[in-house]
Amino acid sequence: MSAEKKNLILAFESSCDETSVAVVEDGHIILSNIVATQVNSHKRFGGVVPEVASRHHIEQITSCVQDAMTEANVSYDDLDAVAVTYGPGLVGALLVGVSAAKAIAFAHELPLIPVNHMAGHIFAARYESEISYPSMALLVSGGHTELVYMPEEGQFEIIGETRDDAAGEAYDKVGRVLGMTYPSGKEIDELAHTGKDTFNFPRAMIKDDNYDFSFSGLKSAFINTVHHADQLGETLDRADLATSFQQSVVDVLAEKTLRACHEYDIKQLILAGGVAANKGLRARLEADMEKMDTVEFIKAPIKLCGDNAAMIGAAGYVEFLKGQRAGLDLNADPSLEFDWIA
């Protein structure tokens, strides 16, 4: 009796400032997940510089493939497909991963699977639990903040999104004002657990009858508060500032997400994206969702919230089963988006 053949996908991610290559088995087992992060480089500039990012990706790409294959202990013959992020993201950065993935697909006659980076973020949750449909995802990252309804596997419909800054972007901008190095989400998160919500920053759009968000008002309120104090020669309590900011972000995200969970007939709520690593947000949704026993709450594992290729492999596996294939003319699509709900 021979064991059933396992599906092995070699996955690529290079949409922003991480070069990552993974080998994923059956869409939910990580055999390797190599992540080369460029944060130390971009810290110099206070944010990701696209041309610098692209240059680092090409330095790292084959070394990451090598490590991923070695750590997973697989050869090209073992692979069933190559999956790659083709958008959204920085075009020059995406192109390195796309070119490399196409080269390997061509060299070893493997099917090429195009993956939407945001679907990837959602499928990081697949390493926590199986996903059952219909489900809802709160996707919070450096470039996106959106609620995504998934009626069935492989279908994504936006029901609401930020009208200005993404939550992660707000964290990073506010962090800069506090003199933190880029990216500052994690540091603010930690600081936020030591202070009190004394500033009462605005909770934009929290009562609006839609699922959209806005964080630029909060960001401005925060910056104005700090600058005003600076002018008066006062120093504000950093921990209280962080707590107040985080409380505002978490309140809005949680309240609107909860409303969506009541409104839609769903089996699961998935929390994913870089900001899903936020301890305050995880705890808050955890507590809120406990009261909703019809909806299961799944959090992407903290280690897989940031950009990585394992999540691309998980999303790629679903596309693979659906027969989704890209030609060798696959191009990067920097502004790729899910459709809005009909």
Next chain:
Amino acid sequence: MKILAIDTSNIPLSVAVLEDKTLLATMTTNIKKNHSITLMPAIADVMKLAGVKPAELDRIIVAQGPGSFTGLRIGVATAKTLAFALDCELVGVSSLELLAAGISDDKTDIVPLFDARRNHVFSGLYRNSNELINELPDQHRDLVAWLTELKERNQSQIFVGTDVDLFKPQIIDILGEQAYFPAPFLNVPQAFILGLIGKDKEPVEQETFIPNYLRLTQAESQWLETHSDKDHNTYVEKI
């Protein structure tokens, strides 16, 4: 030796498959279409026409720069990953040398050049007597300063490249009768020639192979004005 040669340094794209010194198949385009769309299908087509399977390749040769940063990265990422995945040799050739190699006149300086915007060029100086010699290294230069330097050599000089037309008035203005221009077909880089040049070069280490941009990014040069590049944490780390 079965060779795949690739150039995507600028708007022209050229791919060729060679068996030693013999051309088997080639394709060259000179249209404004993304190389990311065109390159891999072109490689697949040219290899199919040549009857060469990926696994049969012994060497991949790529034009390594200078040129358009994105174009270079598409060519280099593709060549580097192909060579890695097929475990075959990888060779980088100057994109300017590739243009110079098309000129066989041994009496003149050969000056290949690419537009680098704001009246700057990527250029270098070559001579072709028996073998191609690089006399002044590839560099990123203000056009006027470069032409003025060339003027002082008092040599006849032939300017080659698809961007030469753009700069012809300035070239003639500064160099007068010292400047020559080749037959138009020599301005478009041909991967066949790339294959011929790269055939005899030493293979590189694949993992660390990157384009020769010949320019720091703007962000980095600004940063370096006020910072030192020494004693920093590694910029990229595997976590």
